[in-house]
Amino acid sequence: MRTHIKALSCFLALVVSCFVTVNAQAPNPGQIGPAVNLDHYKVYRISADFQIPIGALINTHDQLGSYDVIVRDYFRHLNPVDKNHEGILDKNAHLSWYRVDAPQQPVRSVVAEDQFGMHEFRIQDLVGILVPTEKIEPGSSFPEKLSHYNVYRIVQSNPIYAPVWLVDQFIEEENVAQTPVFFAVPAGKVHNNAYFPILNDADHLIFYRLNPIPYNFNRPTKDQFGLKKMLTSFSELLGVPCLKHMVQ
Numbered sequence: 720m721r722t723h724i725k726a727l728s729c730f731l732a733l734v735v736s737c738f739v740t741v742n743a744q745a746p747n748p749g750q751i752g753p754a755v756n757l758d759h760y761k762v763y764r765i766s767a768d769f770q771i772p773i774g775a776l777i778n779t780h781d782q783l784g785s786y787d788v789i790v791r792d793y794f795r796h797l798n799p800v801d802k803n804h805e806g807i808l809d810k811n812a813h814l815s816w817y818r819v820d821a822p823q824q825p826v827r828s829v830v831a832e833d834q835f836g837m838h839e840f841r842i843q844d845l846v847g848i849l850v851p852t853e854k855i856e857p858g859s860s861f862p863e864k865l866s867h868y869n870v871y872r873i874v875q876s877n878p879i880y881a882p883v884w885l886v887d888q889f890i891e892e893e894n895v896a897q898t899p900v901f902f903a904v905p906a907g908k909v910h911n912n913a914y915f916p917i918l919n920d921a922d923h924l925i926f927y928r929l930n931p932i933p934y935n936f937n938r939p940t941k942d943q944f945g946l947k948k949m950l951t952s953f954s955e956l957l958g959v960p961c962l963k964h965m966v967q
Contacts, residue, residue, distance in 0.1 A: 757922045758808045760958030761800040761887050762816070763934065763951035770794055771947050773817060779848060781869045781906040782920065783966065786845060788821040796940070796949050797849065797958060800887040810888065812862040814849040815942050816870070821845040826874065829902060833925055833961035840876035842902050845869055849903055852942040854949070861941070866918040868903040870926075876900075879927070883957065889936050894929045896957050901926035903958070910943060924958045931955045 773790040780786070795816035799807045824844050831838050847870035853861040878898040885892050903924035908915040931953045940949045 757960035758799040760797040762956035766950040766952040778909040815852040830965040842871040869906040896927040
């Protein structure tokens, strides 16, 4: 009798194990944990003739504070990118990077985790904002579920020198993710009496320097500041989704 009970217990354990294995969900590309649901981004510098001046006064707030800033100009474009054959979550989830003039910030220590591991670095001034953008082409749409971001300069970090294979809507390339240079924090924003809320306060981005490669891609784009023409000059950064564990 005990032998039959033991055999039945083993059979049930095997069934449960198989059920869990079949129903377990693989993580999405770019996903570190259940809260992070962002694409990787390949960042292109905008050609100098197309760095459109904006001059808008906005209020932006994030986990670190609330600031009145002046939006200076359109400086970079962010394309969702397939890193190392991990796929793209949303091909329409583009972002425009604007440089800003903002109040000086103190040096803060950050602990964050991404696919390259755990990182400790220091950030200081708020130097840019990321704005959800539609890159206008056949089949495109505006990324309604994408947050705005504040971009802080990383002033002290350690390089990783990780080889990466990058494929976006424009080109394929081999490159090397090097030193973390910027940290993006989800942000809410007020502009012309319109409020843009934080959609997911867990989604952050670390931007790593790449070896710059000249590329000239031309597309019309649209964001909260209106229609503009995008002409890239070279690729320079890789944005990697991350979890922020601590800021002090």
